[in-house]
Amino acid sequence: MTSHRLPTGGRLDRSRRVEFSFDGKQLAGHPGDTLASALLANGQRLMARSFKYHRPRGVVTAGSAEPNALMTIGREGRTEPNTRATMVELYQGLEAHSQNRWPSLDHDIGALNGLLSRFLGAGFYYKTFMWPASFWEKVYEPIIRRAAGLGRATTLQDPDRYEKTWAHCDLLVIGAGAAGLAAALTAARAGASVVLADEGMELGGGLLSDPAAWPQLTEILAELATLNVRLLPRTTVFGWYDGNVFGAVERVQKHLAAPSPDAPVERLWRIAARQAVLATGAEERPQVFAGNDIPGIMTASATASYLHRQAVAPGQRTTILTQGPAGFALAAQMEALGLEVAALVSLGDGPSWQGKAPLIRGIPGKAIGGKSLKALQIEGGARIEADAIAMSGGFSPVIHLACHRGTRPVWSDARQAFLAPVEQEGLLIAGAAAGLSGHAACLGDGAARATAALARIGLRATPAFGPAPEDTIAQPPLGALGKTKGKKFVDYQNDVHARDLILAAAEGYADAELAKRYTTSGMATDQGKLGNINAAAILAKARGTTIAEVGLTTFRPFYTPVSFGALAGTSRGHDFQPVRRSPLHGWAESLGAEFVETGLWYRSAWFPRAGETGWRQSVDREVLTVRRAAGLCDVSTLGKIEIFGADAAEFLNRIYSNGFAKLPVGRARYGLMLREDGFIYDDGTTSRLGEDHFYMTTTTALAAGVMTHLEFCAQALWPDLDVRLASATDQWAQMAVAGPMARQILQRIVDTDLSNEAFPFMAAREVPLKCGITGRLFRISFSGELAYELAVPAGYGEAVAAAIMTAGAPEGICAYGSEALAVLRIEKGHVTHAEINGTVVPADLGMGKMVSTVKPDFIGKHLLDREGLTDPARPQLVGVVPLDPAMPLRTGSHVLAKGAEATLENDQGYLTSSAHSPHLGHSIALALVAGGSQRHGEEVVVWDGLNDAAIPARLTSPVFIDPKNEKLHA
Amino acid sequence: MASLIPCPHCGPRPKEEFTVRGAALPRPAPNAPVAEWQAHVYLRENPRGDYAEHWHHSGGCRRWLVVNRNTATHAVHSVTDAAGERP
Numbered sequence A: 001m002t003s004h005r006l007p008t009g010g011r012l013d014r015s016r017r018v019e020f021s022f023d024g025k026q027l028a029g030h031p032g033d034t035l036a037s038a039l040l041a042n043g044q045r046l047m048a049r050s051f052k053y054h055r056p057r058g059v060v061t062a063g064s065a066e067p068n069a070l071m072t073i074g075r076e077g078r079t080e081p082n083t084r085a086t087m088v089e090l091y092q093g094l095e096a097h098s099q100n101r102w103p104s105l106d107h108d109i110g111a112l113n114g115l116l117s118r119f120l121g122a123g124f125y126y127k128t129f130m131w132p133a134s135f136w137e138k139v140y141e142p143i144i145r146r147a148a149g150l151g152r153a154t155t156l157q158d159p160d161r162y163e164k165t166w167a168h169c170d171l172l173v174i175g176a177g178a179a180g181l182a183a184a185l186t187a188a189r190a191g192a193s194v195v196l197a198d199e200g201m202e203l204g205g206g207l208l209s210d211p212a213a214w215p216q217l218t219e220i221l222a223e224l225a226t227l228n229v230r231l232l233p234r235t236t237v238f239g240w241y242d243g244n245v246f247g248a249v250e251r252v253q254k255h256l257a258a259p260s261p262d263a264p265v266e267r268l269w270r271i272a273a274r275q276a277v278l279a280t281g282a283e284e285r286p287q288v289f290a291g292n293d294i295p296g297i298m299t300a301s302a303t304a305s306y307l308h309r310q311a312v313a314p315g316q317r318t319t320i321l322t323q324g325p326a327g328f329a330l331a332a333q334m335e336a337l338g339l340e341v342a343a344l345v346s347l348g349d350g351p352s353w354q355g356k357a358p359l360i361r362g363i364p365g366k367a368i369g370g371k372s373l374k375a376l377q378i379e380g381g382a383r384i385e386a387d388a389i390a391m392s393g394g395f396s397p398v399i400h401l402a403c404h405r406g407t408r409p410v411w412s413d414a415r416q417a418f419l420a421p422v423e424q425e426g427l428l429i430a431g432a433a434a435g436l437s438g439h440a441a442c443l444g445d446g447a448a449r450a451t452a453a454l455a456r457i458g459l460r461a462t463p464a465f466g467p468a469p470e471d472t473i474a475q476p477p478l479g480a481l482g483k484t485k486g487k488k489f490v491d492y493q494n495d496v497h498a499r500d501l502i503l504a505a506a507e508g509y510a511d512a513e514l515a516k517r518y519t520t521s522g523m524a525t526d527q528g529k530l531g532n533i534n535a536a537a538i539l540a541k542a543r544g545t546t547i548a549e550v551g552l553t554t555f556r557p558f559y560t561p562v563s564f565g566a567l568a569g570t571s572r573g574h575d576f577q578p579v580r581r582s583p584l585h586g587w588a589e590s591l592g593a594e595f596v597e598t599g600l601w602y603r604s605a606w607f608p609r610a611g612e613t614g615w616r617q618s619v620d621r622e623v624l625t626v627r628r629a630a631g632l633c634d635v636s637t638l639g640k641i642e643i644f645g646a647d648a649a650e651f652l653n654r655i656y657s658n659g660f661a662k663l664p665v666g667r668a669r670y671g672l673m674l675r676e677d678g679f680i681y682d683d684g685t686t687s688r689l690g691e692d693h694f695y696m697t698t699t700t701a702l703a704a705g706v707m708t709h710l711e712f713c714a715q716a717l718w719p720d721l722d723v724r725l726a727s728a729t730d731q732w733a734q735m736a737v738a739g740p741m742a743r744q745i746l747q748r749i750v751d752t753d754l755s756n757e758a759f760p761f762m763a764a765r766e767v768p769l770k771c772g773i774t775g776r777l778f779r780i781s782f783s784g785e786l787a788y789e790l791a792v793p794a795g796y797g798e799a800v801a802a803a804i805m806t807a808g809a810p811e812g813i814c815a816y817g818s819e820a821l822a823v824l825r826i827e828k829g830h831v832t833h834a835e836i837n838g839t840v841v842p843a844d845l846g847m848g849k850m851v852s853t854v855k856p857d858f859i860g861k862h863l864l865d866r867e868g869l870t871d872p873a874r875p876q877l878v879g880v881v882p883l884d885p886a887m888p889l890r891t892g893s894h895v896l897a898k899g900a901e902a903t904l905e906n907d908q909g910y911l912t913s914s915a916h917s918p919h920l921g922h923s924i925a926l927a928l929v930a931g932g933s934q935r936h937g938e939e940v941v942v943w944d945g946l947n948d949a950a951i952p953a954r955l956t957s958p959v960f961i962d963p964k965n966e967k968l969h970a
Numbered sequence B: 001m002a003s004l005i006p007c008p009h010c011g012p013r014p015k016e017e018f019t020v021r022g023a024a025l026p027r028p029a030p031n032a033p034v035a036e037w038q039a040h041v042y043l044r045e046n047p048r049g050d051y052a053e054h055w056h057h058s059g060g061c062r063r064w065l066v067v068n069r070n071t072a073t074h075a076v077h078s079v080t081d082a083a084g085e086r087p
């Protein structure tokens, strides 16, 4: 046991024990512990195996940038892989498991990867891909995927709730350290509405690691609690977006042993802020030296955090490596606590040092140890026995959010860091995030920036703290590397070491973006928060250029990983999308319908009856009943649009390719709607119910699209036309009554003469029903039978449908669903979007005559005559029948000339729709086949690649029943 | 993640309520040469900078609007009804 809990101190509740387990081992900590601090307090330094080489790893930070201590937390549906132990608050019963090791963390066979490391270096993926492809798929991929990886996601359902919400404020303060607290206090005292968010479990940031600052922290938090400030601890602001909207995720109950089902575990915030102060502090950089990843080595600020917040000493003898003043301060604090500092090793000048530990000017050569640190060899100097190293390579201001909207970071030689412009529209940067150091300086800066931010929106504030000088000295330049051999890790999480980067630079990938892809440096869950700056320094040196020249990779949301649960919010399972039910849903249900999802709709697909053993049997019966007697089908899901206005007829004339201006009142017409490029967009029937009133039906799929299209035409193209549109899809229940007995059945319901003379084919008008309501009746047919569509106000739909079924009982009327409807229309050669697939023009479907040659203008007219669209060899609609009636034709099969090989060049088209025709007793299909309209009668082969079948077939007319339309007009 | 579009009819509304169609181009005259129609349907400027687009307030007043915005900064300069100065 090398780490341990100090007898006093910390921000812990020592009166309570919190039990947890790590890899099945029962351990305990206290409230106030993170998983990482509790493991350290228990002497558990080995927490993970590295990604590629399976090297033993411990924590290197105490915060959200942690690259090493990634664990799988929780069990069953709550299992969460790749969780940073540094960000997990300890709770009773927490189960944590290490990852990427087998059979155990202590004895990991994958560590052999380290021996193969010269094959796993920079550009490994690139180079391996160049080897024979079969090697990649069969040899490398399976081995590497198993050996290198992170945790595994669970496939079980997450039992917890998530939600999304909005917040609006005058000032959003991101980060509750010295600068953020001062900013929030300044703004709140001025009466501004303030949101203060911090990713930590406690507000305070760096102040939490400084016991001397705790009384002041307590005072500030107490005052904030009395003001108009929304305090959001455990809330990571992960992105800055247009309109000064910030995205944040609040971990509401992730730290609780038993989350309440009445609250979400995570809440996604969208915060619309008039102004924001970014006070995200700075990230301490590791130093780059051989063996710098051995458990026991962490940053100086992490050491201070564990020491002061959780009273955990990182070791018995600590060596401090510092580049700048941070290590000096830590050394003094540790000695004041009576902890042994083995040596203070400083690169470059530091403040004066009066402590007990020897001060050594130099750089680290190599850390010695395996699963735990034993000693440090100074480059060209002494060997220092130590079981812990606290290292500081200077600080990188956390400027990610300030760069999310396109601002590029700027290198500062004085600070040896990339900075973002402090003043941006809607956002100011304060404190350590702006490069400052020292609590007093940060308090003063935060207050000043908040005052400036409020002035931008016309609010006057008085800074809560005055300006104060920084307590820093110049940073020594980055990039010094020792000559001692060994892996000097730059990106711990991706196992990228200095030599990988030097190799990348030598191979021409020195640019930050290229090096990231070539070496994987800066990828994965931490996105190089610790390592990117050191990588840039090494690349710059290798290329003989400046860090500014190499640059950083682009900062993009998310700052830290955000769970899918938080992003999905309540949109999951049943609530993923709305369910649309037809007004006749209950009627169909009462008849035992099977439903099929069509977009958001649930359509009745078929109506099984007792004794029927499969869907085909039900569908065949329904089809035959319609052809022989009558059937009723729910067609309410069709789009319905009411069109009014003095220019409504002219409007439709420009919308459809065929003429509508002269459609008489009381008549319906089938119309083709084109896109401006000439291809068919949608089809449907539109009826003229009055001089200035039309009723349009669209396909189910494009109901919303057609409405939008009509609105565009009416508002943007032809605003001078007097036309008004209203979607009425949900207002009408619409049912098709089809079959030779349809008329006599409907006549018992409808109180008007339905004789052929009084109500001929394509008649359309309002009709009184015998029950006293008014409906709309259309004599149109999709099935090819004598047929009507009756629309009634939605609330009457089920009653009218039931009444028709009762009235038709003597004739044996049946309900039929969308499957039978499909069979009926294929038999009749009617098209749907299976044929209108975005690549067909009217002539392809044999509807060339529906393109008006007299109208001066309609949508799609002007590009329809292009050479490619009039080519007689274009795919055209045909029917297909198998030569052997027992052979099934399947949709998607391709058409080949007889004897032709199944190659792309020989492809002549494909089957767009197919069905078993109970009427004909064999399979039939519609197809789009090259020059098909001239090839009726030709024998071809239908090639079904999925079933490895080649079926001899014949091209035919697409109309399989009643080609003379005698039934329609009966 | 979000930004507000000032609809001339509804006021500032989140962009999720809108549907973007693309460049707001005048439709050629019916007797315009095919080349002009071809350009209208297929050719786009794709500028980095100011751009006028047709947006539909599909989750609001259902009016078609002309949104003038900057494709690089996403700043919205003006939003007008696509029908122009029509009462």
Ligand SMILES: [Zn+2]
Pocket (backbone or CB within 6 Å): B007, B008, B009, B010, B011, B057, B060, B061, B062, B063
């Ligand atoms: Zn609107």
